[in-house]
Amino acid sequence: MKNTVILSGSSNEPLAASIASQLTVPLVKRDIKTFSDGETYVNIDDNLDQKTVCVVQSGSHPVNDHLVEMLLLIDAARRQNAETIIAVFPFYPYRRQERKVAEGEAIAADVVARLLESVGVLSVIVCNIHAPVIETFFDVPFVNVELWDSLAQHFKSQIDIPEDFCVVAPDAGSIEDSSAIAERIGVSLVRAEKYRPTHDTVSIKSVDGDVSGKNVIMIDDEINTAGTVCGVATALKEAGALDIYLGATHPVLSGPAITRLEKSDLTKIIVADTIVLPEEKRIDKIEVISAAPELAHAIKQSVQSL
Numbered sequence: 001m002k003n004t005v006i007l008s009g010s011s012n013e014p015l016a017a018s019i020a021s022q023l024t025v026p027l028v029k030r031d032i033k034t035f036s037d038g039e040t041y042v043n044i045d046d047n048l049d050q051k052t053v054c055v056v057q058s059g060s061h062p063v064n065d066h067l068v069e070m071l072l073l074i075d076a077a078r079r080q081n082a083e084t085i086i087a088v089f090p091f092y093p094y095r096r097q098e099r100k101v102a103e104g105e106a107i108a109a110d111v112v113a114r115l116l117e118s119v120g121v122l123s124v125i126v127c128n129i130h131a132p133v134i135e136t137f138f139d140v141p142f143v144n145v146e147l148w149d150s151l152a153q154h155f156k157s158q159i160d161i162p163e164d165f166c167v168v169a170p171d172a173g174s175i176e177d178s179s180a181i182a183e184r185i186g187v188s189l190v191r192a193e194k195y196r197p198t199h200d201t202v203s204i205k206s207v208d209g210d211v212s213g214k215n216v217i218m219i220d221d222e223i224n225t226a227g228t229v230c231g232v233a234t235a236l237k238e239a240g241a242l243d244i245y246l247g248a249t250h251p252v253l254s255g256p257a258i259t260r261l262e263k264s265d266l267t268k269i270i271v272a273d274t275i276v277l278p279e280e281k282r283i284d285k286i287e288v289i290s291a292a293p294e295l296a297h298a299i300k301q302s303v304q305s306l
Helices: 013-023 063-079 108-118 132-137 148-158 172-185 227-238 257-263 292-305
Strands: 004-008 030-034 040-044 052-056 084-089 123-127 142-145 165-169 188-195 203-208 215-223 244-251 268-272 286-289
Touching (some): 004 013, 013 052, 013 292, 040 063, 148 244, 148 268, 148 292, 165 172, 172 188
Parallel strands (some): 004 052, 084 123, 165 215, 215 244
């Protein structure tokens, strides 16, 4: 990893520092501030000549500020004669706007891809991308780091009797990931079919397997407002499940999410540090694991392949 450095945006400095520590590479000295008129200012106070610069920034709230900051950091690194620039987005911005749903809409995830390439990015690394089609928006190498292994290892370390647990896939779209997690942990997979009897409630229509008397693990790529996962947890509890655990990569936790999770039937929620959790969202039910080892490994492989 000679001549490789980590340049951190302001959105997730702890994760960037952890990645740098994993790789035993330095963090770039930089200054980021916001002018009184709202404009973002960045300055790099390091020699990046002939360096491979990995810019780490989560596309979390406020997403527009963090995206512009990322673009400015990349541009500043290029103007400091960086040889190669890798964009590391633990949480990709505009990940849900990957297609047109109605006439007249923009495809924002594609716009982000073109912006990144326009400022000189030669490779992109993300975590558990919400929509795999986003990879096709890029002409440069794109790596989607899946954190299922870390989540599986965490759950496995907590399980004494595998027969007492099962992984539930609450819909068809989650079967592949849920099956992979179940196999890694060494527990059975139960397939359920959820439906919405009303706009704001979720129920389980059918269950292909038995959750009664079982501790249940659910997997998702992110927790946004938490309405669906809390509804499914309630339905599983009514079906006889004991403790219910949720493993999710991205703790978006917008709107009423924290209130819902606190009141829910979920026993424990395991999330990754792809988004920094402010103090008011650090409830007892939530436990954070680090994405740094997997991201560091992906960066190392990307650097070697460029």
